[in-house]
Amino acid sequence: MKKILYAVMILLFGISTGCSKYLDSEPLSFTSIANFYKDQNDAEAALTGCYGLLQDSYSVNGRTGVFLIADVGTDEIIGNPYSTPDAEANMDQFLFGRVVKSNLTIKNLWAKVYSGLYSINLLLSQIDKIDMPESRKMQIKAEARFLRGWHYYYMGMIYGGVPVFNSIPHDLKQKRNTLEEVMKQSIDDLQFAYDNLPDEKLINSGRASKWAAGGYLAKLYCYIASCKKYDTGKGLNFPLNSFDWVDINDSYAKADALSQNIINKSGLNLTADYRLLFCEGSVNKQKEEILFSLTPSPQKKIGFALNFYLLPAGSYGGGWGTCRPTQELYSRYDSLYDARANWVVGGLGTEPVTETIDNQVYYQPSKLKLVNGEAVDGDYCGNKFRLLKTEAKHDDVYYGNYPLLRLADIMLLHAEAVAHINGDAAGREVLKVVRSRALIKSRSTDVGKLQTAYRKTDFVEELLDERSRELCFEQQRKFDLVRFNRYQSTIKAISTTRGVWNRNGAIQLVDNVTDTKIWSPIPEEDEIINPNLKPNNPGY
Template identity: 40%
Template sequence: MKNHKSLIILSALFFTFLLSGCDDFLDSQPYSFTSRENFYTTEAEAEIALVGCYNSINGGGDTFGQFLPYILSGTTDECIARDGITNQVTPFGLASYISSDQKLASVWSTFYEGINRANHLLAQLNEIEDMSDERREEVRAEARFLRGIYHMYLTMMFGGVPVKTEPDPESGPRNSTEEVFAQIVEDLRFAYETLPETAGISGAATKWAAAGYLAKVYAYMGSAKKSGMGNELDFDLNSFDWVDANEAYANLLTLTTDIVDNSGYQLTENYAYLFRETTRGAQSEEFLFAAEASSSATNMITNRYGNAWLPYGPPAIGGNNSRWFGPLSELFDKYHPTHLTDMRRANNITRNMTANSEVEEIEGGRYYVPRIATGPNDGWLTPGKWRQRDPAQKDIPQWASDAPYPLIRFADILLLHAEALYENNDEPAARAVLTRIRERAAGEDIDVAVLDDEYYKADFLEELLDERSRELCYESQRRFDLARFGAYDEVIRSLQKDRGVFNPTVGTLQLNWAPYRMWFPIPLAELDLNPELEQNPGY
């Protein structure tokens, strides 16, 4: 792969460009995303501006760099807010979020900031004279890719949202899901048809990242239509009655087949290596797109896993888990009862580690090994999916991680491919794809048929939904999956209150839950600024 530049390095340059206190910058006329005559005059400036568009993926910590995984993984059957904890993400673990929650407002504004930056760049691209036509089209495709995925996350979180395709647009009403998804598909398809298969800048979007997101969009639309997602709320802005599910699933099959057959991505051999800080080679085999992070103390572009997603233990050995959220027994019970049979369980649900714990060396990193969880009632249970190496080996603070957060990986594409095969009347082939994923998960000397038998359900879509959780838990997928398959209400109502260390707060979650909460409320700050916005029902 031609990685002559790094998106992380350019991100640091972007921040320096905007925030530097150096005299040269202070004495010059300020650059601004709202001053077209001063910015986007050269290719170099356009490249910096493009990195600014990427910044909304994990910029400021309120999207994927820290808080969005709590927002999207909580209020599901994977994890829940720990009893006795009250903080800014607790509402998202107990279905008590309201329109005045600052984190929702921050996610909304951060994604729209990324959209607006993309729109400014798109508006000026043709005026840049020192840029080759080939690179101009690539930048155009990257900007449209980012505009597409930001609109996608917004509409999957809030339902119909305002579509923005011009710089600094005036306030206006929400668009319907039909209008939002039409724009998303248009942007992502352009990116899919225009971007190169590999990126010249490490971490940048490619043809296959666009294909992966486009596949997710078609799967979401098709399943939402088939399940009647939100129909009981009778709210036209969020309706999916307009979707042709057969067409959506035909497109999904075409896209996932292209990715599986032609992209070169694969299931990396060791599942655990997807979530370690020093295993970038394994991650590059499977991650189509990720929220990037850096090991540099200078730019401090990092992801933060320590408040829930690490094994509990002392910060000095790579622990530092505040246990804001804990795994529910329902997730633990989805796995084979013997952890050596499905290796994913021991990676994704752990106990604590101490200074006396076993240490393993992985590609130059020293990692303390947590104790194995044998049941959902074990003490010090955590969703310890990610691991951080010994802080003595890092230049960044012990609470920060340079491990990328996966947004689309090849396992997800395979699961979408299985869904497409099933919906196109080939259930045997769909089940074979699930077997392919489980082959990696099966422990040493374990026949994958053991997992196929343990996980079998007569209803393939129920089995698929379970497998997506076993494979992708805590990766900001579960909320969207429960909503689009029409399973949300049943899953929340069926959670147990008396099995599992963290399940005692299930009663609070269930009291707060109602079907309208599959969508978040439009942030109060936005309603105050824009009276044309209509709130989602129930809030």
């Protein structure tokens, strides 16, 4: 009970200091909170609370946050805002490419993240005062710094330059740090975690590990290297978010070394059956590949965001079909040889047809009704995640591991780094490993069929297509398009006539998207309370 009490106190304190409505006053004195840190149990409870706040940061209110920002309104997903509780999300702004700085998702995410950061910094400020084994103390420090680095990694990608805090109390009038300073703080934290967390195979993918820290470091290095290489944001003439400081070759070399080390030494493998990564009842199989995940429970639900577009829509799938895949996404797959095609994208779950996967029973979505390779009325559904068939329906909760970082992503990052260092042909050899898992073996054992079908003269286009095939709906797409400087051009190329479930939404998205939207705005409410956050990002 004591541990639960402390975790709740830390959680509530973090929220009270992070929410925008409190930013016009000094934070509550943390002296009384600090007095809770008496022994190892208190530190463990505080760390658990920080993990809970990470989930709040990623999935604000269980429905928005990174789910909306990174997926909705890209060339993977078109949606229908009129079936969405707009008061909680302002989803229409993401769907139509017209996010403004008063957007509720943008505001709430900012508040949740800084709530989490305060709690993390509070823990780090107190941990050395506790009498406990030094080895565990160091591990708690490393886990906390992993979480801090994780937060700044996402803040940099979403907002660009933001205030950086690595001690308490937070200065509520601090100006924005540069994007360089944000990302270097993330690198410093993740490197500390990588160097100090145990070198062992993952046991619980919902907790920080050496390999998760290394994975996010590799992602960050690829992110900044590609942004510099392809001039992301260059035309906006906004020095705060400049990538001029990045050494492309050094960053890719570090990403190459990190990804290779994870592939060779982590003990992780690509789960043989791709489907099991997204089946609720296959938690043990998911741990074979997942480096870091959200691990939902009745107290911490990952539900509504899945309902929007990740679960099969209809009475026997659990999803709402609020957001639907695009023709562009489905057309990327060779549906004859690629097992991912008809698993990720399919029809409605309107019939009580079941299938058994890994000795568990799931409802099976309807097969797509295609005419000339196009779904009738654009009626594609995102079917990537599956709920168990149970007597008591629980479609507001997914109890599997929700992957935030998988080994397949590390391999794709490795392909990117290798291509930069050794050439495109070497990069394609790495892509072959991921495609080999996707190959429908009953039709062919020759992965060359997918290598040939997916080959592009432009390796970046080929890589982006492969990342979309493998990682679609896993909150990657916008960040990938932005870092290769293909955000506006890719969205502009979305068809507004073929395979579009919401034609009006597609037209508005295509018409409204500009490169000024590669970063989200600093929330208007916070900008008013703290004028030092100005200037806002270009276009806002």
